[in-house]
Amino acid sequence: MMRARGWLAALPMLTLLAAGFAAPIAIVAVTSLMPPRTFSLTGALALSNYLAAFTEGYWRPLMWSALGALATTAICLVLAWPTANALMRLGGRVATLVAILIALPIFISESVRLFGLSLFLMPGGGILAGTLNELFGIRIGSILNTRLAALIGLVYIHFPFVLFPLMLGLGLVPRDQVEAARDLGASGWQLFREIEAPLAAPGAAIGAMLCFVLALGANAEAAILGGRAVTVATQAIEQRFSYAQDWPQGAALTMLLVLITALVVIPLLRRVDLDRLIGR
Amino acid sequence: MTAGQDGRAFLVLDGLTRRFSGRPAVDGVSLSIPEGEFFTIVGPSGSGKSTLIRMLAGLERPDAGRILLRGADITAMPANRRPTCMVFQSLALFSHRSVGENIAFALKMRGVDAATRRARALELMELVRLPADYLDRPVTQCSGGERQRVALARALASDPEILFFDEPLSAIDYRLRKILEMEMKDLHARTGKTFLYITHSLEEAMVMSDRIAIMRAGRIVQIGPPREIYARPNSRFVAEFMGEVNVFAVRGGRIEGLDRPAAAQSGFLILRPEALRPLGPADHADVSFPARIETGYLLGSRSQLHLSALGRRLVAELPGAAAAELRPGQEGRWGFDLADAVVTPE
Numbered sequence: 001m002m003r004a005r006g007w008l009a010a011l012p013m014l015t016l017l018a019a020g021f022a023a024p025i026a027i028v029a030v031t032s033l034m035p036p037r038t039f040s041l042t043g044a045l046a047l048s049n050y051l052a053a054f055t056e057g058y059w060r061p062l063m064w065s066a067l068g069a070l071a072t073t074a075i076c077l078v079l080a081w082p083t084a085n086a087l088m089r090l091g092g093r094v095a096t097l098v099a100i101l102i103a104l105p106i107f108i109s110e111s112v113r114l115f116g117l118s119l120f121l122m123p124g125g126g127i128l129a130g131t132l133n134e135l136f137g138i139r140i141g142s143i144l145n146t147r148l149a150a151l152i153g154l155v156y157i158h159f160p161f162v163l164f165p166l167m168l169g170l171g172l173v174p175r176d177q178v179e180a181a182r183d184l185g186a187s188g189w190q191l192f193r194e195i196e197a198p199l200a201a202p203g204a205a206i207g208a209m210l211c212f213v214l215a216l217g218a219n220a221e222a223a224i225l226g227g228r229a230v231t232v233a234t235q236a237i238e239q240r241f242s243y244a245q246d247w248p249q250g251a252a253l254t255m256l257l258v259l260i261t262a263l264v265v266i267p268l269l270r271r272v273d274l275d276r277l278i279g280r
Numbered sequence: 281m282t283a284g285q286d287g288r289a290f291l292v293l294d295g296l297t298r299r300f301s302g303r304p305a306v307d308g309v310s311l312s313i314p315e316g317e318f319f320t321i322v323g324p325s326g327s328g329k330s331t332l333i334r335m336l337a338g339l340e341r342p343d344a345g346r347i348l349l350r351g352a353d354i355t356a357m358p359a360n361r362r363p364t365c366m367v368f369q370s371l372a373l374f375s376h377r378s379v380g381e382n383i384a385f386a387l388k389m390r391g392v393d394a395a396t397r398r399a400r401a402l403e404l405m406e407l408v409r410l411p412a413d414y415l416d417r418p419v420t421q422c423s424g425g426e427r428q429r430v431a432l433a434r435a436l437a438s439d440p441e442i443l444f445f446d447e448p449l450s451a452i453d454y455r456l457r458k459i460l461e462m463e464m465k466d467l468h469a470r471t472g473k474t475f476l477y478i479t480h481s482l483e484e485a486m487v488m489s490d491r492i493a494i495m496r497a498g499r500i501v502q503i504g505p506p507r508e509i510y511a512r513p514n515s516r517f518v519a520e521f522m523g524e525v526n527v528f529a530v531r532g533g534r535i536e537g538l539d540r541p542a543a544a545q546s547g548f549l550i551l552r553p554e555a556l557r558p559l560g561p562a563d564h565a566d567v568s569f570p571a572r573i574e575t576g577y578l579l580g581s582r583s584q585l586h587l588s589a590l591g592r593r594l595v596a597e598l599p600g601a602a603a604a605e606l607r608p609g610q611e612g613r614w615g616f617d618l619a620d621a622v623v624t625p626e
Contacts, residue, residue: 179339180372182359184386184438194385198376 032251049252065233069215072154076162145227153221162207169203290315296345307498320485323495365440371431380415386438404433526551555620556596565615
């Protein structure tokens with residue numbers, strides 16, 4: 001009886017997931033197995049598109065996306081850990097204010113923020129270069145339209161997605177255990193390695209996962225800040241679908257991206273105790 | 281053990297003060313504790329005893345005053361460098377580590393190798409009477425008493441100069457607490473370490489301590505051996521800490537309600553319940569009066585009686601045998617000797 005009720009309650013969500021998530025993925029999966037440049041779902045199944053993904057240079061955008069996502073996640077974790085710790089220690093009104101200031105930009109379109117950053121980095125008359133030149137007579141070049149600029153954009157956009165889950169995770173570290181570790185002779189680094197890191201791991205893992213998945217699928221950073229310096233996976237996929245009119249190839253690249261995501265997310269989710277994070 | 285003024289001063293607190301938003305939680309506490317003593321600070325919640333011990337462990341910074349260990353000033357030394365160790369009220373066991381890993385934590389922090397750590401953990405487990413097969417068990421699977429022992433062993437592992445205890449037994453049921461009190465005293469004797477213990481229970485302090493300090497509103501109000509604290513409380517506050525007492529006000533040099541001269545101009549006459557006794561026709565006492573037994577409770581080997589006398593209520597305690605024939609409603613003569621009462625100035 002209770003079981004039946006549970007299924008009934010889950011029905012709307014299940015319908016939504018089936019129609020909005022499972023079905024499109026299934027269609028993309030089948031498309032990826034069709035012969036190149038066809039638009040039908042009934043051709044003979046073949047792995048040629050996957051083969052082409054590795055022989056015809058499509059692995060490069062996939063690699064750049066994966067590397068970019070990894071680097072972004074690592075940098076965000078390194079930056080967010082001390083920030084989260086400081087905010088937790090600060091507490092009170094100031095911490096809330098800082099947290100709001102960090103969260104607020106999420107409500108502004110990503111492209112607008114990235115164009116802002118690009119104005120800042122622009123050579124010659126850009127905000128950074130122009131100010132340095134005007135005030136101090138220092139002339140600098142610009143990192144705009146490089147992979148570094150794209151990476152800075154990725155970090156800038158995805159930082160809050162790591163910070164807030166991490167703060168949640170650090171909130172799980174009992175104060176008395178931190179004090180006990182100190183009392184037992186743990187240095188700052190030992191405290192991090194022995195107590196904070198393992199106990200805050202669920203929050204860190206959720207934040208890292210969010211960041212990795214979002215950064216893997218990001219393309220605005222590369223397009224607006226990276227210029228033509230780098231082609232990311234989503235851009236390559238878009239080109240296959242629109243300009244090249246090669247849907248099966250685009251679908252195969254999409255499936256590879258899904259595969260990379262699954263390889264990272266599934267093992268992590270298995271290890272993270274989500275119930276602990278939401279306080280059950 | 282005697283007071284620490286004999287030149288063997290081991291741990292010295294000198295005018296230690298800590299304020300929270302202007303209000304002093306610990307207010308100029310000065311103490312001297314000799315090596316090897318079991319010293320207990322007793323106070324009600326909010327008396328500042330926890331803040332005091334946290335300053336000694338280095339988890340809280342004093343606003344004023346100094347802490348000296350073997351003559352060296354450790355006031356500014358961070359917690360992880362102090363040769364002291366604390367057993368927390370919550371025990372603060374590392375929930376993601378096994379019993380053995382918890383116990384050997386301090387050794388790991390010092391870079392001791394795994395095999396040595398394991399051997400030392402097993403030694404300490406034997407010392408606190410934990411079975412050896414608990415070594416790899418998660419601490420989350422241990423019972424309250426076992427967790428207590430893990431916390432003790434963990435604190436002893438770093439071979440600290442002093443062990444601090446912040447009410448570690450307060451959340452434990454009565455029977456187990458009594459056993460652990462004895463074990464704690466026994467452990468103190470066997471290790472020869474200096475123990476500084478904090479509790480809100482004077483009864484717990486009496487069982488274990490060499491000396492007791494009573495703390496109230498951030499200050500130490502009395503220090504002495506348990507016997508002295510019990511027999512010669514210097515204030516009504518200290519006297520009432522131990523349990524029920526009979527208090528008579530002293531005003532203008534006379535004890536109110538008894539109409540007798542007192543040893544002091546003003547203050548209180550404190551009479552422990554066991555100082556009151558029923559008087560037979562031939563018995564004599566310094567102070568005697570008619571009384572009526574209202575209620576009686578059996579406290580195991582003793583009986584507690586509530587008397588109605590002198591226009592008020594008095595509490596008396598008698599050995600079980602002496603109270604056998606006394607019943608509620610009985611009237612008779614009761615009394616006490618002034619030598620058994622204490623006059624306190626406040």
